[in-house]
Amino acid sequence: MTQRTENLLGALAVLVTDELYALDTVPALSGATTRAMLNAIGQYPGASIELLRESVALSHPAAVRAVAGLVEAGLVEKLAGVDKRSVSLALSAAGRREAKRLQRARDAMLTRIVGHLSNKEREVFEDLLIKMLWHETRDPAHAMQLCRFCDEGPCLQAGCPIECRDEGLPMPSRSAQ
Secondary structure, rough: OOOOHHHHHHHHHHHHHHHHHHHOHHHHHHHHHHHHHHHOOOOOOEHHHHHHHHOOOOHHHHHHHHHHHHHOOOOOEEEEOOOOOOEEEEOOOOHHHHHHHHHHHHHHHHHHHHHOOOOHHHHHHHHHHHHHHHHHHOOHHHHHOOOOOOOOHHHHHHHOOOHHOOOOOOOOOOOOO
């Protein structure tokens, strides 16, 4: 039987997800997968379609179609890959602008939600998030999927629990804020 805590966590997840997907954007980014791919290409410039496919849990053909849509919309550029069969991907100027705009909107929404907490509550919440995410990260592909919308800077600087688990490192402690 589901407990109240689990229901509340689920409701918070729905709130964040619904608001994230409701962000107004260009038609090529109407789905969560293409938004995640845009963010991932921004985080991993020069990434291959295979790397992106793993970050959003798509089949190779589906990833190729999604990338084609991003290229057609002028958000992504295909560049020469490491061999003749592969391509590397980079955001175009329009893609960088759109990725930054979506990241700012995500940041504002999350800041608003966490802003209801006092400093002490925020510390406890961060400790709990670190613990849950560290324990739930299964493998490198799952780690990429969990972080597909993240702004990696703050987490990598403080010790991302997902990346630490992925790399076999101990669970990090809360960041000094």
